[in-house]
Every structure is written in C-alpha cells, then in structure tokens.
Amino acid sequence: MFSKSTIKYIQSLQHKKFRDEYNVFVAEGPKLVTELLLSNDFSVKAVFALQSWVDGLDAAIVASMQPCLTIIKDFELEKIAHYTTANNVVAVFGKRKPVSSISCKNKTTLVLDDIQDPGNFGTIIRTADWFGIENIICSANTVDMYNPKVVQSTMASLGRVNVVYTDILQWLQENKGIKKFAATLNGKPLKEMSSTKECIIIIGNESKGISKDVIESADEKITIPKLGKAESLNAAVAAAIILYAVSN
Amino acid sequence: MFSKSTIKYIQSLQHKKFRDEYNVFVAEGPKLVTELLLSNDFSVKAVFALQSWVDGLDAAIVASMQPCLTIIKDFELEKIAHYTTANNVVAVFGKRKPVSSISCKNKTTLVLDDIQDPGNFGTIIRTADWFGIENIICSANTVDMYNPKVVQSTMASLGRVNVVYTDILQWLQENKGIKKFAATLNGKPLKEMSSTKECIIIIGNESKGISKDVIESADEKITIPKLGKAESLNAAVAAAIILYAVSN
Incomplete structure (x- = not known):
C-alpha cells in the first residue's frame, strides 16, 4: 500500500539533515503516536498503521489521523519501524516553530x-x-x-x-x-x-x-x-x- | 587473528541463555573494560582489542589482561562490537557468584x-x-x-x-x-x-x-x-x- 519512495522518505528522517529539510520528524508506537495526535502540539503529516490496531481505536483518534492515514501490512511496517516496542504505527509530524525568545522570570x-x-x-x-x-x-x-x-x-x-x-x-x-x-x-x-x-x-x-x-x-x-x-x-x-x- | 567460532561465541553472549550456560558476560569500550579490569570485581576471560589502543595503555592495565589478550583488526572488531562508542575493545568477564543472603539492617x-x-x-x-x-x-x-x-x-x-x-x-x-x-x-x-x-x-x-x-x-x-x-x-x-x- 505504499511506495519505495515513501519508505525511503521515512528512513531518511532518521537523519537530521532530512528532518531539517522537510521540517518534520518521526514518532513510533501506539502510546506515543496517539498522545501526540491528541495533544495537538504538532501537526500530523502521515500515519502508517496496521488495520488491526486502527480497528481498536476510539473514533476521535482515528478522526485526528485523517486525511493522513495509510493502512499498511506487517512486512511494510517492518521496513519503516526502528523500535521493537513500536509495532502497529509509525507517524510523521511537522516540527513546531521554535520560540524566538523566552523569559526566565519567576521560573x-x-x-x-x-x-x-x-x-x-x-x-x-x-x-x-x-x-x-x-x-x-x-x-x-x-x-x-x-x-x-x-x-x-x-x-x-x-x-x-x-x-x-x-x-x-x-x-x-x-x-x-x-x-x-x-x-x-x-x-x-x-x-x-x-x-x-x-x-x-x-x-x-x-x-x-x-x-x-x-x-x-x-x-x-x-x-x-x-x-x-x-x-x-x-x-x-x-x-x-x-x-x-x-x-x- | 580470531576464528569464526570465536565470533559466534561472542555474538551468542547477547542472549541470556548462553551467558548463563557459559557463566560469562560481555563489556565493550575502553572506559568500561579498563574499569572492570582494574576493579577486580570480575575475572577476565578474554579481551579482543586493537593494537593502537593497547599501545597507549598503562603497563598495569595491559598486565591485567594477560594471558587473555588477543589483538584484532578493525574489521574483526566490527563483527563482535555492538556499540559505536565501543571502539577499540570487547572483553568477556566471568559472572560473580550471586550472594546467597543479604541483610537490610541499618541500610x-x-x-x-x-x-x-x-x-x-x-x-x-x-x-x-x-x-x-x-x-x-x-x-x-x-x-x-x-x-x-x-x-x-x-x-x-x-x-x-x-x-x-x-x-x-x-x-x-x-x-x-x-x-x-x-x-x-x-x-x-x-x-x-x-x-x-x-x-x-x-x-x-x-x-x-x-x-x-x-x-x-x-x-x-x-x-x-x-x-x-x-x-x-x-x-x-x-x-x-x-x-x-x-x-x-
């Protein structure tokens, strides 16, 4: 369900150079990905997930992935996942705009x-x-x-x-x-x-x-x-x- | 300078089953290996190291490796090392005898x-x-x-x-x-x-x-x-x- 160029793109995000170029980063695993999706801290760019995992999710989480969700197979996930604990899902999020100045007062x-x-x-x-x-x-x-x-x-x-x-x-x-x-x-x-x-x-x-x-x-x-x-x-x-x- | 069976042996120590069977474990990298050698907490069984690294060591450390030291080449080290920070040396140490009973008094x-x-x-x-x-x-x-x-x-x-x-x-x-x-x-x-x-x-x-x-x-x-x-x-x-x- 996804192309060689997509695999190459996600693999490239292991390197800072490409994360900077595309202004995105990768997160893996059900817990981390769903928390990032629900937090609204980062804009979701792409979600690659197993159907069996998506089937068990709350509707609100599934909705938060749209229109970026692609259902993939186990063997495809293996090509893009880097953590054994990260089965089920790999997602790409946009980086946040860096804050330009911060205050140290009272903290x-x-x-x-x-x-x-x-x-x-x-x-x-x-x-x-x-x-x-x-x-x-x-x-x-x-x-x-x-x-x-x-x-x-x-x-x-x-x-x-x-x-x-x-x-x-x-x-x-x-x-x-x-x-x-x-x-x-x-x-x-x-x-x-x-x-x-x-x-x-x-x-x-x-x-x-x-x-x-x-x-x-x-x-x-x-x-x-x-x-x-x-x-x-x-x-x-x-x-x-x-x-x-x-x-x- | 070392055989396929040695490589296989060291690689097998990534698994608990073989660590238990041989009653040994692996440590990698100059800092960790020299500290374990000098501490005398564990008996050294084998040290596989690059000549260039051994040349720069104190005589006492080199002596503590004998007669277990084998000088190997870069490409050989790559086959047995698992950490990028662990260049120069991989060593095998004997496990300690587990303590049979401990006291919780005053501690x-x-x-x-x-x-x-x-x-x-x-x-x-x-x-x-x-x-x-x-x-x-x-x-x-x-x-x-x-x-x-x-x-x-x-x-x-x-x-x-x-x-x-x-x-x-x-x-x-x-x-x-x-x-x-x-x-x-x-x-x-x-x-x-x-x-x-x-x-x-x-x-x-x-x-x-x-x-x-x-x-x-x-x-x-x-x-x-x-x-x-x-x-x-x-x-x-x-x-x-x-x-x-x-x-x-």
Missing part, C-alpha cells in the same frame, strides 16, 4: 551544555515536563530534539517544553539577574544550594561535564553528594535530582 | 518489580552505587543484570552492588521489621515520607508500575510531586530522586 530554566545521548535528552525533556519546567536552553552541539530516540524517550512531553538551541555562553551572559547553578562533581552539596524558584540550572556533557567558560559564568557550583563509589551520575539522573531539589 | 535497600528496560536497570545500578546502596532485590522477571545494555549503562558499578533475583513478594514478607515504601503515582509526597536510613524502596515496571500484591505489602505509598504535565517519570529517574531524598 526555573534548564541549560544543557552539549548533551549527546538522545535517550538522556529525551528523559530530561520528560522530567522537565513533570516538574513544570517551561524552557530548556541547549548549546548548538546538543543532540537534535527531533532525533527519533529523543522523541521516543520524551513520552509525548516534547510539545510541552520549549527547546531553544543557541550560544549558551552568550545567553547566560544576557540573563544577568538570574542566579545560575552549575552541576559539577566538586560544588556545594545540593541541599545547601541557595535556590529560589527563579534560577538557571546548568547540566553538562555526559563525559566532559560543563565547559570551562560556562562554569565560570555560573554563580554557584552544586553537587549531589556521593555516598558510594560510582564515578559519576547519568546526566538525566543528575538533572532530575536537581529539579526535584529546586522544586521541593 | 537502604532497593526492590525492583519487573524493570524491563536494560538502560533503566543499568542506570539504577549506577545510581545505587553513587548513593552507597549495597543491595538490589529484583523480581524474577526483571531484565538480566548481565544483558549487554545493562552492563554498558552501569559504567562499572556492576561489581559494587549486589543484585539478587528472587520472589520479591515472599522476600518482602520475610523482612517484616523494615519499613517499606512503594513508589506510586498516588502516594504521600516524597518529602513527607517517614524515612529512616533503614528502609526498603520499591520501584515498579516502566508501564505497569508495581504489582498489586507488592504494593499491598508496603507500609507507605510515596510520590514525587508533579508540577507539570508529564504522565509519569522514567523508572530510573524516579528511583534516583527517591534515593537522593532518603539519603539527604
């Missing part, structure tokens, strides 16, 4: 310095959404928010958090009045952090941490106290613990 | 009810190691601790935390005197939890949560307060926030 803002692992980034977006964080500011080298693994790990939080890619050093310098905390391995214990709700939390790259210039632009270095022997914490875990500490 | 113990995602489980082990948790008790259906993705995500914490697979319902009933907290979406806010260092924290399956019987055996249900809109938190993130709250 906590997350800054990411070169997060590379898509699973980590997706989990950070999901966790930020849990804690009501509105904005995540990313260095230009942070992994693409529309990378398929990022999209899968966000669990539909993707549309509820603004993600801005920029020169974070310059951005931090522009936001002078807001207290900035850098998550490092040699800072003040997290619970002694002089936080208010209005602050900026900086999380670094998985292996290199936060770059020197960026650390220097922070007001305080903070650390999650280590009681055992692990060398470090996963970046998404560190971000989550700090967001919990700031909001409680 | 925090983590119980996992059917965690399925290997990345989540590895991250939980790494986080437990950071917070000095000695023991993790897992339901029989929890993903195998020697699954290659678990091993990679633990970042060498694997040897420093005891992982016990058992009937957790029975185990919880046997540990009567210790206060048990179940992480759920409808419990008491985490910061109001009546915790002491001596307690048991129960984390549930990624999609189904904690099974009904297990929840009923807990003393208190606890929840990480939600301020935004995400439906849930990642299981490893939830475990990390609770371990932080208990230990601070």
